[in-house]
Amino acid sequence: MKGSCGHTLHPSSPDSMKAISCPFCRVSTLLACLSSRTKTWHLYGGPWPEECNNEVAYQRCRENWVSYKKRLVNYMEVLESAAAKEREWEAEHP
Structure with missing residues (x-):
C-alpha cells in the first residue's frame, strides 16, 4: 500500500492512510x-x-508557531505509540 506521496506504507497502516503522506x-x-x-x-522579535511595533502581528505569528509545534509534537507522539505497540507485538510473536 502506498501513501499519496508514493512511499510504501507500513502493512499495519489503516486504509485511511492511503490519502495521507507517509510518516517521513x-x-x-x-x-x-x-x-x-x-x-x-x-521577523517580529x-x-x-x-x-514590538506590531503586537497583533506578533501574537498571530506566535500563535501560528505554537499551533504547528503542537501538530508536530502530537504526530510524533502518535508515531512513538505505534512503534511501542509494534515492539510489543514483535515480542509476543517471535
Missing part, C-alpha cells in the same frame, strides 16, 4: 512549516522581542 513525508512537511513560521516569528 508528513514529519518533513511539518518541520518545513514550523521552520517557515519560526522565520516569520523572528521571536520568543523574546526587545520591542
Whole structure:
C-alpha cells in the first residue's frame, strides 16, 4: 500500500492512510512549516522581542508557531505509540 506521496506504507497502516503522506513525508512537511513560521516569528522579535511595533502581528505569528509545534509534537507522539505497540507485538510473536 502506498501513501499519496508514493512511499510504501507500513502493512499495519489503516486504509485511511492511503490519502495521507507517509510518516517521513508528513514529519518533513511539518518541520518545513514550523521552520517557515519560526522565520516569520523572528521577523517580529521571536520568543523574546526587545520591542514590538506590531503586537497583533506578533501574537498571530506566535500563535501560528505554537499551533504547528503542537501538530508536530502530537504526530510524533502518535508515531512513538505505534512503534511501542509494534515492539510489543514483535515480542509476543517471535
